[in-house]
Amino acid sequence: MNKKKSLTLQDIADELGITKMTVSRYFREPERVAKATRERIAKIVENQGFVQNRAPSLMSKAITNTIGVVIPSLSNQVFASLVEGIESITQPAGFDILLAHSGYDARVEERKVAMLLSYRVDGLILCETSHTSKTINMIKQSGIPVVEAMELPESPLDMAVGMDHQRASYDTVSEMVRRGCRHVIYLAARLDNRTRLRQKGYEQAMWDAGLTPSSVATPFHSSFTQGQALMRQALNNYNKIDGVFCTNDDLAIGAMQYCLEKGIRVPYDMAVVGFNALDIGQAMKPRLTSVVTPREQIGIKSAELLLAAISGSRDTQRTFDLGYSLTEGKSW
Amino acid sequence: MNKKKSLTLQDIADELGITKMTVSRYFREPERVAKATRERIAKIVENQGFVQNRAPSLMSKAITNTIGVVIPSLSNQVFASLVEGIESITQPAGFDILLAHSGYDARVEERKVAMLLSYRVDGLILCETSHTSKTINMIKQSGIPVVEAMELPESPLDMAVGMDHQRASYDTVSEMVRRGCRHVIYLAARLDNRTRLRQKGYEQAMWDAGLTPSSVATPFHSSFTQGQALMRQALNNYNKIDGVFCTNDDLAIGAMQYCLEKGIRVPYDMAVVGFNALDIGQAMKPRLTSVVTPREQIGIKSAELLLAAISGSRDTQRTFDLGYSLTEGKSW
DNA sequence: TTGTAAGCGTTATCAA
DNA sequence: TTGATAACGCTTACAA
Numbered sequence: 001m002n003k004k005k006s007l008t009l010q011d012i013a014d015e016l017g018i019t020k021m022t023v024s025r026y027f028r029e030p031e032r033v034a035k036a037t038r039e040r041i042a043k044i045v046e047n048q049g050f051v052q053n054r055a056p057s058l059m060s061k062a063i064t065n066t067i068g069v070v071i072p073s074l075s076n077q078v079f080a081s082l083v084e085g086i087e088s089i090t091q092p093a094g095f096d097i098l099l100a101h102s103g104y105d106a107r108v109e110e111r112k113v114a115m116l117l118s119y120r121v122d123g124l125i126l127c128e129t130s131h132t133s134k135t136i137n138m139i140k141q142s143g144i145p146v147v148e149a150m151e152l153p154e155s156p157l158d159m160a161v162g163m164d165h166q167r168a169s170y171d172t173v174s175e176m177v178r179r180g181c182r183h184v185i186y187l188a189a190r191l192d193n194r195t196r197l198r199q200k201g202y203e204q205a206m207w208d209a210g211l212t213p214s215s216v217a218t219p220f221h222s223s224f225t226q227g228q229a230l231m232r233q234a235l236n237n238y239n240k241i242d243g244v245f246c247t248n249d250d251l252a253i254g255a256m257q258y259c260l261e262k263g264i265r266v267p268y269d270m271a272v273v274g275f276n277a278l279d280i281g282q283a284m285k286p287r288l289t290s291v292v293t294p295r296e297q298i299g300i301k302s303a304e305l306l307l308a309a310i311s312g313s314r315d316t317q318r319t320f321d322l323g324y325s326l327t328e329g330k331s332w
Numbered sequence: 333m334n335k336k337k338s339l340t341l342q343d344i345a346d347e348l349g350i351t352k353m354t355v356s357r358y359f360r361e362p363e364r365v366a367k368a369t370r371e372r373i374a375k376i377v378e379n380q381g382f383v384q385n386r387a388p389s390l391m392s393k394a395i396t397n398t399i400g401v402v403i404p405s406l407s408n409q410v411f412a413s414l415v416e417g418i419e420s421i422t423q424p425a426g427f428d429i430l431l432a433h434s435g436y437d438a439r440v441e442e443r444k445v446a447m448l449l450s451y452r453v454d455g456l457i458l459c460e461t462s463h464t465s466k467t468i469n470m471i472k473q474s475g476i477p478v479v480e481a482m483e484l485p486e487s488p489l490d491m492a493v494g495m496d497h498q499r500a501s502y503d504t505v506s507e508m509v510r511r512g513c514r515h516v517i518y519l520a521a522r523l524d525n526r527t528r529l530r531q532k533g534y535e536q537a538m539w540d541a542g543l544t545p546s547s548v549a550t551p552f553h554s555s556f557t558q559g560q561a562l563m564r565q566a567l568n569n570y571n572k573i574d575g576v577f578c579t580n581d582d583l584a585i586g587a588m589q590y591c592l593e594k595g596i597r598v599p600y601d602m603a604v605v606g607f608n609a610l611d612i613g614q615a616m617k618p619r620l621t622s623v624v625t626p627r628e629q630i631g632i633k634s635a636e637l638l639l640a641a642i643s644g645s646r647d648t649q650r651t652f653d654l655g656y657s658l659t660e661g662k663s664w
Numbered sequence: 665t666t667g668t669a670a671g672c673g674t675t676a677t678c679a680a
Numbered sequence: 681t682t683g684a685t686a687a688c689g690c691t692t693a694c695a696a
């Protein structure tokens with residue numbers, strides 16, 4: 001069965017005995033079409049569920065009013081908020097977003113970027129900072145503006161909006177130490193770059209306090225059950241743990257649950273700190289202490305910068321640090 | 333600043349002193365291009381990060397090898413698994429997916445469907461069953477196959493793959509009663525259709541057991557903190573509650589946390605049952621009892637059906653019930 | 665207010 | 681193995 005031949009401007013024009021030019025105009029500048037004509041067109045469009053074919057205008061116009069967004073994961077609230085932020089800017093501006101996900105894999109990102117570029121998006125927002133050389137090549141060639149969101153790479157592809165994950169970790173772990181922790185372990189899941197940055201911050205803080213950093217990591221994706229498993233492993237491998245700094249809240253919640261199960265009191269026997277400040281941490285007892293990442297703001301700023309660059313008014317500043325804060329948690 | 337004029341087949345052809353036809357062939361049937369020519373083209377494509385413009389082929393070919401997927405939410409693991417299932421089928425088949433999200437809003441779904449249709453996707457997968465009439469019109473007009481995934485609507489737009497949410501709820505609540513619950517409350521968040529179906533199943537089960545159904549709902553989106561709030565509200569409004577059946581795991585976890593906090597023992601004083609069987613429920617103590625929805629399977633089956641319909645070999649069966657099961661939870 | 669003509673970058677078809 | 685030509689459906693620029 002072949003796809004039904006779809007309705008074209010010409011079809012509508014024929015039906016009304018006018019030219020497709022008038023129908024085209026109806027969509028782009030309706031006020032320049034006679035009211036009577038306009039209404040006759042509207043009726044057909046309405047009744048027949050007409051949707052314009054986008055291909056010809058992708059071809060004939062330089063700008064497509066579309067931006068591409070590649071997020072690593074579909075199930076991480078962090079990126080849901082980021083996209084919300086982006087859309088709050090792009091939609092009123094009349095831009096569509098084309099969304100893709102990479103599963104934290106640079107090879108997949110490459111495929112998705114190629115797909116988005118094949119649709120001639122006017123700009124890209126990426127959430128990772130390590131890309132394949134082919135990805136970089138394609139983007140360079142396309143000449144469109146790009147924002148790398150979430151981190152602050154030393155040499156961004158183009159623009160970057162995010163926060164300093166390493167410093168946030170450094171500060172937070174230092175505060176754990178100040179509050180009395182001496183044996184803080186870092187819990188990590190399958191490594192993306194942000195996990196590594198957070199680890200570096202953690203290690204630096206420990207060293208600077210004259211303490212010894214140790215990590216427990218899993219090759220699996222982060223999850224609550226992995227958090228449990230890592231906590232168990234940490235307790236098995238090390239003595240005298242009095243705190244865990246977790247690369248994200250999933251792990252932290254899992255770790256906290258494990259402690260609860262084993263009768264280890266949080267925060268009295270064990271401080272537990274997470275990253276991202278997801279809703280669930282706020283529903284836990286005790287409330288999870290966690291680093292608040294301004295992801296919606298990052299989305300907003302990223303979209304604003306991108307749209308500005310698309311319209312030709314680039315900021316001279318290329319990198320924007322949106323800072324971070326801490327939840328008022330009770331788990332440390 | 334205007335978008336850089338992008339590289340075309342013609343540009344590559346010019347550079348090599350051949351015609352664009354040969355370059356075009358290189359992409360679609362490389363074996364029909366002389367090896368020497370092929371290598372010269374490959375080199376340029378490689379070096380310059382060339383990405384084909386998709387627009388012309390959208391225009392000149394009936395099939396685009398692309399399907400559109402609209403999910404309600406970017407942060408719900410349920411849909412992440414669904415999309416994983418879909419991609420496990422579409423990608424090997426050489427189909428790209430264009431992803432959009434509707435925020436559980438039929439008006440937004442309409443916008444997104446229009447966008448996807450403007451790219452001439454060959455098929456659609458939707459995760460909701462209530463659509464605006466314009467959405468239905470547009471889809472009808474386009475003539476492409478559609479799968480409604482997750483539920484089993486009585487009269488699907490076209491095809492449907494899912495499970496019987498009402499029956500799953502009915503069975504589960506009946507089992508709660510069999511286990512001794514007499515005062516089970518239904519906790520609901522902002523209503524989508526699945527929430528309503530689950531409520532119906534719950535009410536029927538209560539009536540059939542000679543008990544009185546009661547619900548507590550919030551207009552907000554489901555979240556862990558909302559689960560807490562609903563549990564508090566339920567305890568305030570009703571006496572003698574001995575169980576809560578929650579429309580999803582977020583609420584159930586929140587409810588369980590609230591009980592924990594108030595010294596209400598789960599499951600001894602209170603049975604808590606959720607829906608979807610997310611990872612977090614399995615990390616809780618006690619392990620959450622929850623209805624397992626076969627979402628990855630739903631994704632796989634949906635994609636298979638859609639691709640079959642696109643290639644013209646439709647199944648005569650239109651609706652597929654993939655069943656459900658229960659986690660071995662300890663919270664009832 | 666409406667229409668005409670040319671062109672966007674690719675692919676199908678046929679020819680060399 | 682490669683090339684020439686027409687066609688896809690819309691928009692731009694100009695004309696009526």
